[in-house]
Amino acid sequence: MDSSLKVEKPYVVGIDIGGTNTVFGLVDARGTVVDVDKIKTGKYEKAEDYVDAVCTGLEKLIEKNGGKDKVKGIGIGAPNGNYYTGTIEFAPNLPWKGIVPLARLFEERIGIPTALTNDANAAAIGEMTYGAARGMKNFIMITLGTGVGSGIVINGQMVYGCDGFAGELGHVTIRRDGRQCGCGRKGCLEAYCSATGVARSAREKLAQSTEPSLLREIPVDDITSKDVFDAAQKGDKIAKEIFEFTGQLLGEAFVDFIAFCSPEAIILFGGLAHAGDLLFEPIRKTVDANVMPIFKGKCKLLMSELKDADAAVLGASALGWELKELEA
Amino acid sequence: MDSSLKVEKPYVVGIDIGGTNTVFGLVDARGTVVDVDKIKTGKYEKAEDYVDAVCTGLEKLIEKNGGKDKVKGIGIGAPNGNYYTGTIEFAPNLPWKGIVPLARLFEERIGIPTALTNDANAAAIGEMTYGAARGMKNFIMITLGTGVGSGIVINGQMVYGCDGFAGELGHVTIRRDGRQCGCGRKGCLEAYCSATGVARSAREKLAQSTEPSLLREIPVDDITSKDVFDAAQKGDKIAKEIFEFTGQLLGEAFVDFIAFCSPEAIILFGGLAHAGDLLFEPIRKTVDANVMPIFKGKCKLLMSELKDADAAVLGASALGWELKELEA
Secondary structure, three states: HHHHHHOOOOOOEEEEHHHHHHEEEEEEOOOOOEEEEEEHHHHHOOHHHHHHHHHHHHHHHHHOOOOOHEEEEEEEOOOOOOOOOOOEEOOOOOOOOOEEHHHHHHHHHHHEEEEOOOOHHHHHHHHHHHOOOOOOOEEEEEOOOOOEEEEEOOEEEEEEOOOOOOOOOOHHHHHHHEEEEOOOEEEHHHHHHHHHHHHHHHHHHHHHHHOOOOHHHHHHHOHHHHHHHHHHHHOHHHHHHHHHHHHHHHHHHHHHHHHHHHEEEEEEEHHHHHOOOHHHHHHHHHHHOOOHHHHOOOEEEOOOOOOHHHHHHHHHHHOOOOOOOOOO | HHHHHHOOOOEEEEEEEOEEEEEEEEEOOOEEEEEEEEHHHHHHOOHHHHHHHHHHHHHHHHHHHHOHHHHHEEEEEOOOOOOOOOEEOOOOOOOOOEEEOOHHHHHHHOOOEEEOOHHHHHHHHHHHOOOOOOOOEEEEEEEEEEEEEEEEEEEEEEEEOOOOOOOOEEEEOOOOOOEOOOOOOOEEEHHHHHHHHHHHHHHHHHHHOOOOOHHOOOHHHOOOOOHHHHHHHHOOHHHHHHHHHHHHHHHHHHHHHHHHHOOEEEEOOHHHHHOHHHHHHHHHHHHHHHHHHHHHHOOEEEEOOOHHHHHHHHHHHHHHHOOOOOOO
């Protein structure tokens, strides 16, 4: 029988590289994480040793599930990852300095085709392959975590720009001469609408008034976005105002994003997105009140459909389906 | 001989629909406007009569140059033109109300495949086909005329978005709660950086001080952006400050556009772009001082290479090369 001659490749590997942990897993075509493991990213000073450690772990997963012939490709999501070159470039929270040719190191070590992109782009590809953006040709993924990241899809393709780094929507200016941002500039969306931005809004708001708030029971420097969420859920006025403010700024930014690329949807992902209507309502209100008439009511605001625990690995893995065989 | 059986189609037609004039011309593959004519747009209350008048004129040009078999397609640039549907939708400055299926009307009347897009997108396609963006896969065209328009190219494709109307960069918010814009919203880039915006800046600046200026010799309501340019060229301080301010705001907007799609170039087109260094210098200074470090020095700022007189027809015509034969 001819079909027996064809090697089936039912799996891809997704690797999510974070400053603390690297999570890697085997994923099937339905988006099920079949098997997963992790190592500490910071333990390996040399990129080669790190790649060896990940591959040793991966090989165990792969052997358990039918061997290397079953794996179509490896997708990696990493901070400052460049899809065009397969390199990580000057990532401040990773142990390896300068430009690291990570995709090539993986291919050489394990012999499976490997592609790499930044974490927010990986989330967008994951959403398009397995999540809320299935079938969409134009959408924006906004990741609300420690920072604000984005992945943009236009005409069914990821937007990488001329250099591989496009899609830094966390760093559009939302308040001219506003808050200092970690990127060295001022007034970036990320300085307000990330988890750390929300905590900062809390400290500012508490300092500006003497109004009672559940948040005053927490040492001011320890307040997290989760604390603000918990207080808002209990009806705390200041906490609710903080979400109102955060949603308003996101909405103002989204209005400009819509004028740029008229996406079918903007999809929110990450810890803060779970605030649900506390955040979605002020975003919707601001977008509806400010969007150009021609775009009114056209762009959906959605929550990611990827489970948080799996999302990073899933997103990265989706890159793997597009890969071709390595040349011998 | 086989090659004689193949009908050569060396020309495309470009039609530029403006509120006052409609200009139409025959263009060859090198971007030479071989022949051109025009009619008054406003004379025709019914779209069908208008299409008939344009086609009557076109047929004369086409017959003079070898007949209909030599024409590959017709491209139309029009305000509020929708590429997906070939319709003009609610264009405030055109005589036909509602949604007008213009591409279809042309195809039915003249029997040549026809595509349509808005004027700024047409300019971008023209620049990519014949001008400064030849060979570029990622760039933004900004048209500085009565309004501010834009055409965005990503991964070698025009960005039309989910509805055909993407690329309204004249209506990103550059000053929160700023000047009233013609679109009904406040603080849009267009309210500051269009020709009318520059004239408005002049009136504001003259009212705010008593400093002498050449511009004070002109009745304040008659001042145009051309007057401001002429005064600046003569060294007038207030006029130079107006260009400085206009360039600064464009630069601030470009910084966000770069974070969005990391284009190889931003290309300026239209009357104001001819201000040259008066405008380009403050744009460059603002971009260099504010762009994210990762994008520094990557995005070129260029002047359109299309001649103003031909540009609109050329741009529209470029759409024609992509068209397939009509079905019989």
